[in-house]
Amino acid sequence: MHNHEFVNIYDEVFETIKELKGDVIETHIKRLKELDKLIPPSAMFFCITNTTKRSFEFVSKNFSYATGLDRKKMEDEGMTYWWSRYHPDEASIWLKVLSELMEFTLAEIPQEDRKRVSYIWNYSIKNSKDEYLNVTQHTTPMYFDDEGKPVIGLAHYSVTGSGDRIPMKSTALILNANDEYETIYYKNYSQHLLENKYSHRERDILRLLSLGHSTSEIAKKLFISEHTVHTHRKNILAKTDCQNITELVAKCIRDGLL
Structure with missing residues (x-):
């Protein structure tokens, strides 16, 4: 899939009538920067994602430790740079994952409940040594547009290392009254594990x-x-x-x- 096709499909999924400006999340970024100073090196990092601009408003320092990639490049070029590192066999599947999660959210989750939902999906990323790493992304929406689409999110990434790629799958979980996550959506996209x-x-x-x-x-x-x-x-x-x-x-x- 060519990069411009990738971007076009992504924009269709997250088309929104409301662009949230940087000052909306300024306080969050300030707090995350303070927290980031205290976190030791590890194979986990976090970002603030902005779907309206296809950008990362903040990228934690462990991004470079976990992937070997340039943190500044990630911040400057945003999602386009991150997508360029995706495994070519997974790019179109990943877009399908996001599209179906968005369809499920808008059709099945009442708008007032969406702030209690978190999403998990996985894919492979090419590191600085041109090795593909397994990445699991856990995203919690922070802000929504006027139609209830999540547009700003806090994303946590776990890098599990190179080797065989794990099956691509997606999950949506909602917090219950005990602050415990319950699964409300799950799909496995692996051709070898079609049965859930x-x-x-x-x-x-x-x-x-x-x-x-x-x-x-x-x-x-x-x-x-x-x-x-x-x-x-x-x-x-x-x-x-x-x-x-x-x-x-x-x-x-x-x-x-x-």
């Missing part, structure tokens, strides 16, 4: 199990009974060759399913 084996509720339980929560804690967080949690655990194991939950969680983490 687990339900949204099963994914939430798997994620909480991987964080070390007990059955009773999970039940309270998700507003369900302990019996329901036990039933989901049994059903999850029945869908796999794993002998126990520990083995299953390890497998899901390796496969990039959590």
